[in-house]
Amino acid sequence: MAATDIVRASRLPASGWLESLLSRLGISGRTLVIAIPFLWLLLYFFLPFLIVLKVSLAFIAIAQPPYTHYDAAGNFVLNIGDSYGRLVKDALYIKAYLNSLMVAAISTLLCLFIGYPFAYGMARCHRSVRNILLMLVILPFWTSFLIRVYAWIGLLKNNGLINEFLMWLGLIDSPIGMMNTNFAVYLGIVYSYLPFMILPLYANLEKMDMSLIEAATDLGCKPLKAFFLITVPLSFPGIVAGSMLVFIPAVGEYVIPELLGGPSSLMIGRILWGEFFSNRDWPTASAVAIAILLALVVPLMFYQKYQDKEMAKES
C-alpha cells in the first residue's frame, strides 16, 4: 500500500506542466535525465577542449590574447608546425613526458604496495573499527591539498622538523637534503594520492567472500599462497581502478613537483605552466595539454574496455 502511494506521489509533479511541456517537445523523462550530464560535459569539457585545440593550432602573437590564426599574409592557417612541431623536435618535451610517465608509474606502484596492505587490513577489521579507519583515510581531504603539500616543505627542508629532530637525536651531523629532490616529489605524490588507491581497493576487498579463502586453505593451500592465488586475482578490478585514479592525475601533476621538486624533477605539468605563464606561448602550452590528454586517453580506454568486460561477466 505505502509503496504504491510513494510511486504515485513521485509521479505527481511530472504529471503537471513539466510533463505536458516535455511531451509536447517529444522528450521523455529518461532522455532528460541522461541529457543533463551530457550537457554539462559538452559545455564545460568538450567546448573548452575544442578551444584549447584551436589555440594549439595558432601562431604566437603579441596581442591580447597572445595568439592569432592568421599568418603574415593575413590568411587563416591551421599552424601545426610551430606548436606540435616543437613538442616533437625539442628533446625537453619528450624528456618531460617520459619523466612524468615514469614518476606517475613509480608513484602508482608505491601507492599500490602501501595501499594494498592498508586496504586489506581495513577490510578485515571489525565492522565498527572499519568505519573509523575509513573516516581517517578520507580525513586529509578536509584540508586543502595545497596546504598539505606546503606542510611537507616544513617537514622536509634543511632546517625543517625531520632534520632538526634527527640532529637533536644525534643521528646526523648535518641536515639531509630532502627538499627539491625527486624523493620529495615521490613522497608528495604518494602521500597525496594514497587515498585514491586505498578506497577502490577497500571497496573491492571488503565485499570479498571470506569463504573463498577458507575453501583454499581447506584444500591444502597455505594462507600466504591463498592470498596470491585467490585474493589478489579477485581484487584485480580494485587494483586497476586504484591505479588509474593515481596514475592519471599524477602524470599531469604540477603543484607537487613545483613545490617539493628540484630543477631536475622535470614534469610535463611544470612545462605547461612555464609555457603558459612565463613564455606566454599559448599555442605550445595548448599543444602540451592536448598531448597529455592523448597520452592519458589510451590507458583510460583500456580501463574502460576492461570494465565493460567485467560488467558483462557479472551480468
Place this chain on the structure above:
Amino acid sequence: MAAVEKTTKQPQNKHVSAPWNDPKAEPYIRIENVTKKFGEFVAVNNVSLNIYRGELFSLLGGSGCGKTTLLRMLAGFEVPTAGKIYIDGVDMAGIPPYDRPTNMMFQSYALFPHMTVEQNVSFGLKQDKYPDSEIKQRVAHMLEMVQLMPFAKRKPHQLSGGQRQRVALARSLVKQPKLLLLDEPLGALDKKLREATQFELMNIQDRLGITFIVVTHDQEEAMTLSTRIGVMNEGQIVQTGTPQEIYEYPQSKFVADFIGSVNLFEGQIIEDEQDHVLIRSDEAGGDIYIDHGISSAPGARAWVAIRPEKIRLTKQDLNEPHNCLSGVVKGIAYMGNLSIYLVQLDSGKQIKVTMPNQVRAAEFMIDWDDRVTITWHANSPVALLS
C-alpha cells in the same frame, strides 16, 4: 529406553553395519567434550560424539543451534574453547585447516570465480604437488562422476545452481579426504534436484567409502541421507541415533517436535510397569496405554507423543478403555497421496491425523464436522519425560 535396544534397526546404507552398537568398534572421529564460546555466547556446549568410518552422519538442528560451528571446528576454521577432536586417532589441536585430512563443501559452494571448473577441481591436488598427469586423470575421473565433463572449461558464473553444487562436491572429493564435511549441501537446490542429488550423494559416499558429516536444518534431507543423525539444540546434541530411532523413539519433546510432525499430550503417569505404562491425560481427555515401560516415578508428569500417521480415524463408535478418543473433524487438507485431518477432541485439544488415500474417493468418506473416533495401537505412542 529399553525399547530402543530391543529393536534391531537396519541402517539405510546396507553396506555399513552398525558399529555404534558394537562396543569394541573404534570410532573414526572422536569429539570429546568440545565447547566453543564466542565472547559470552556459547555456540557449542560440551558436545561429545563418536562417528565411525564410512558413516554419513547428519548434524540436524535449527539455525543458531551450533551445528555449523561444530563442523567448522572439525575443518579447523574455529578452535574449540575446550575439548578435543580426534580424526583417525590423531589429535587435531593446533593443526591448521590446510594440514587436516578433511575437506569441506561450503554452503555457498565457495567456488573460485576466476577459475574454470577444471581449475577449481584441480586446485587441491595442485597444492599437494601431485604430478600433472595424475592431477589430470583424477580431475577427469571426478568430473565424469559428477557429469560435468562438457563444462570443464567454463567459469562458475556460467553454470546453473545444480552444476555449481556438483563442482563444489567434485572439488571437495577429489583429494579423497578421510572426512568430508558438507554444510547444507542441498540447501540452494530446488526440490526435484534435491531429491536426485540426495541419492547421488549417497551413491558417491557408498562408492568412495569416505566418511561424511552433513550439516542440515532439513529433517527430510537428514532422514534420507544419514546412517545416523545427531539432533542439536542450543549448542548441545540432544539425541543421536539412526533416522528410525530418532523418528520412532524421540527422547524429548524437542526431538519429537523437530523431526516430523507430532501430537503431544501432557499427562500424569499412573502405572509404570516393565511391559507397559498408563498415562492419564486431561489434555487428551482419556487414558493412554503404551506397551513399553519407562523408568519413572508414578505420578510424574509426562508427555505422550504420537505421529499423525499412526492414528486411525473412524466414524464408528469404538468405546475402548484407552487409546480411544472422540472429536469432530474441523479441517481436511487434501494432499493427493494422503489427507491431513484436523480433529478437535472433546477435551478441546486439536490434533493432526494423516491417512493415505487408498481409495480414490477416500477424502469424501470423512467430511468436515463429522463426529469421529480416533484410535491407535498401544505400540505407537512414545512417553516422554522432558
